Amino acid sequence: MALLKVLVAFTGIFLAVYFYSAGDVFEPAMLKGKRVIVTGASSGIGEQMAYHLAKMGSHILITARTEEKLKKVVAQCTHLGAASAHYIAGSMDNLTFAKQVVHKAENLFGGLDMLILNHIGHTYFGYFDGNVDHVRDLLKINFLSYATMTVAALPMLKISNGNIVVVSSVAGKIGLPLTVPYSTTKFALDGFFSSLRMEFIQQKTNVSITLCIISYIDTDSALKTVSGVIQQPAAPKEECALEIIKGGFLRKREVYYQYHATKIPLLLRDWAPEILQSLLLMNYNMDNFQRKEV
Ligand SMILES: NC(=O)C1=CN([C@@H]2O[C@H](COP(=O)(O)OP(=O)(O)OC[C@H]3O[C@@H](n4cnc5c(N)ncnc54)[C@H](OP(=O)(O)O)[C@@H]3O)[C@@H](O)[C@H]2O)C=CC1
Numbered sequence: 001m002a003l004l005k006v007l008v009a010f011t012g013i014f015l016a017v018y019f020y021s022a023g024d025v026f027e028p029a030m031l032k033g034k035r036v037i038v039t040g041a042s043s044g045i046g047e048q049m050a051y052h053l054a055k056m057g058s059h060i061l062i063t064a065r066t067e068e069k070l071k072k073v074v075a076q077c078t079h080l081g082a083a084s085a086h087y088i089a090g091s092m093d094n095l096t097f098a099k100q101v102v103h104k105a106e107n108l109f110g111g112l113d114m115l116i117l118n119h120i121g122h123t124y125f126g127y128f129d130g131n132v133d134h135v136r137d138l139l140k141i142n143f144l145s146y147a148t149m150t151v152a153a154l155p156m157l158k159i160s161n162g163n164i165v166v167v168s169s170v171a172g173k174i175g176l177p178l179t180v181p182y183s184t185t186k187f188a189l190d191g192f193f194s195s196l197r198m199e200f201i202q203q204k205t206n207v208s209i210t211l212c213i214i215s216y217i218d219t220d221s222a223l224k225t226v227s228g229v230i231q232q233p234a235a236p237k238e239e240c241a242l243e244i245i246k247g248g249f250l251r252k253r254e255v256y257y258q259y260h261a262t263k264i265p266l267l268l269r270d271w272a273p274e275i276l277q278s279l280l281l282m283n284y285n286m287d288n289f290q291r292k293e294v
């Protein structure tokens with residue numbers, strides 16, 4: 001009898017684990033034919049996301065300010081097998097432009113399956129210089145344009161039961177030195193999108209929101225800005241881009257990349273903040289520090 005109980009318990013655990021992880025299976029073909037917007041896709045992680053989506057056979061609309069770079073990324077996406085690839089150039093400090101991007105997707109694709117919000121405006125890596133106007137301007141690019149695009153895209157995403165993917169940072173969950181304006185904008189994303197996600201659940205709105213908590217990645221801009229100061233190695237942008245797409249498509253609440261550099265600090269954040277603070281500060285070599293524009 002006891003043996004039977006143990007057997008039933010183990011079978012239950014096995015089935016629970018099996019069915020829970022079954023929803024985690026990702027195949028690149030799942031993105032075939034999906035209609036996706038990627039912002040900030042002229043370089044870095046956004047560019048790599050565009051290439052992954054192209055290989056998966058998605059319809060892609062990319063955006064950033066620099067038209068020449070966007071043209072090259074679109075050409076590469078077409079070469080890699082995108083169902084279609086388009087760009088629209090402009091700055092996200094203009095919220096009318098943010099809406100235009102979504103309307104362009106509507107005109108091109110007749111709908112939208114995934115909205116990947118990834119762009120960031122220029123800031124500095126250095127001690128807070130007291131310039132609150134810069135914080136306000138950066139909030140417009142890094143936060144308000146995200147909210148604006150979400151509102152504009154929501155009717156289409158409701159029809160497709162689609163995905164909103166928000167690229168944030170460890171610096172959007174944990175206060176870190178030298179990134180005050182940037183960190184402010186990333187924390188704002190957590191407040192807005194985590195709250196909105198809860199409302200979607202209450203309202204039975206079947207649109208997923210995935211907040212991506214990313215550690216140090218080897219993009220040109222990040223390497224140029226922090227190498228010499230930050231001791232930990234940078235993780236590869238190609239892998240990071242793929243993890244973001246997977247997590248978004250699988251409707252995860254949050255993506256942690258790299259797991260050890262994001263989830264572990266987050267576990268310590270509320271239970272051992274002083275220990276976390278000391279560990280994080282050990283990561284900075286301030287002998288090599290010089291304020292840099294990002
Ligand atoms: N790299 C890292 O270590 C980390 C990155 N992240 C996050 O990942 C995301 C991508 O970062 P990463 O790839 O490193 O950044 P990059 O600097 O490589 O790319 C930023 C993109 O945003 C675009 N952009 C800049 N200003 C504007 C603007 N005013 N309006 C519209 N687009 C603009 C840039 O193109 P253009 O200049 O042509 O407009 C570019 O395409 C960001 O959300 C960042 O916060 C999070 C943690 C760590």
Ligand SMILES: C[C@H](CCC(=O)O)[C@H]1CC[C@H]2[C@@H]3C(=O)C[C@@H]4C[C@H](O)CC[C@]4(C)[C@H]3CC[C@]12C
Pocket residue numbers: 125168169170171176179182214215216219221222225226230232261262265280283294
């Ligand atoms: C050093 C931080 C990681 C600390 C840890 O122990 O995990 C990095 C985590 C996030 C990084 C910043 C970031 O979010 C992207 C910025 C955008 C730019 O491309 C330049 C670099 C960043 C300021 C970058 C700097 C390192 C982190 C703070």
